[in-house]
Amino acid sequence: MTADIRTTAPVHRPAPASARPTGHRRRGRWGVQIFLAAVSLAFVAPLLLAVYASLRPYQDTAQNGYFSWPSHLSFAYYRQAYTESGMGRYFANTLIIAVPAVIVTLFLSAFVAFAVSRLRLRGGLVLLMFFTAGNLLPQQVIVTPLYVLFNRIPLPWWMSDSLTLYDSYWAVIVVNIGFQMGFCVFVLANFMRTLPQEILEAAIVDGAGVWTRFWRITLPLCRPALAALATLEFTWVYNDFLWALIFISDPGKLPITSSLNNLRGQFFTDSNLLAAGSVLVALPTILVFLLLQRHFIAGLTLGSTKG
Known part of the structure; x- marks a missing residue:
């Protein structure tokens, strides 16, 4: 018997991706x-x-020149900017405007977003488009109508020392709420759609009403999105300069962004002093971001790995 010896040519298989050279990947x-x-x-x-x-x-x-090695450094300009601009009073005015505006905006936006995304609301998509389209309207277009309207709306004496909505904190608060709600509704509605529907179905089986489903179930799950929006909204309202300049005539009610005008001279402006004031004005927004950074990043990345 003769053995049938078969010889086969070696098969060249491509190396796995992990064994391939990764120089181009590292360079990239x-x-x-x-x-x-x-x-x-x-x-x-x-x-x-x-x-x-x-x-x-x-x-x-x-x-x-500014791009040269300094002879010495000091914090004297910061103390001078804080005292000469009256920044403490203006910062209190900013908190009076920003804190209620942010809280009311998020509260009302959460209501609308829940109704649009979680309830079988007729015309919910049209309502969401209506709120979103409000962000496309330029603010300068309605300056004159709002100015006339706020001069005609009376306020009780215990709400403001002015007789009308004009020249009061409420004017700036109302305008910021109106312009910021569209963005918040859009973000919260999309975020609520990513929540498991089974949670609300289980709550309905247990007899939970609409308010319970919103306040005790949906709203706590939206905490990362609310924290992210609170950071953005506070920054936007804090940095607002247009509405306060138009609707407030009393210098004692202006927000902190207006305090930088007090550092500008009539014939000469010290740019270094103005820079120190700008840094002081920016510090609260940086502090808010650092305090809410974890929730802010979670609100941006949550749901990115789903699907």
Whole structure:
């Protein structure tokens, strides 16, 4: 008997992806990181330049320029900016406007978002489109109608020392609520749609009403989204300058963004002093972001891995 010896040519199989050279991937990753670092530096550079200028005397920057090595650094401009601009009073005015505006905006927006996303509401999609379309309206278009309207709406004496809604905190609060609700409704409605429907169905079986489903079930689950929106809304209302300038004529009621005008001279403006005031004005928004950073990031990333 003769053995039938068969010889087969070796089969060349492609190496797995993990065993392939990864040099191009590493170069691509380094390129992305360098690009993101450059973009981040471009956004942070004005703030860093403002901080650097606020620590230098004006005579030093006038002689050597802003991009030069400083002779000495000090925090004198910060103390001067705080005292000369009356920043403490203006900051209290800002809290009087921003805190109620943010709370009422989120509360009303959560109501509308729950009705649109979780209830079988007839015309819910049209209502959501109506709120979203409000963000497309330029604010400057309705300045004159609102000015006339606020001068005609009376207020009781215990709500404001002015006879009408004009020249009161309520005017700025109402306008901010009206313009910020569209964005909040859009975000919260989309967030509520990602919540499991089985939770509300189980609550209905247990006899929970609409208010219980909203207040005790849906709203606690929306805490990350509410925290993220609270951070954004407080920043936007805090930085508002247009509405307060139009609807408030009493200098004692203006928000903190108006305090920087007190640092501008009639014939000369110290840019370093103005930079110190700008940094002081920006500190509360940075503090709010740092305190709510965990909830803010969770609200942005939650649901990104679903589906």
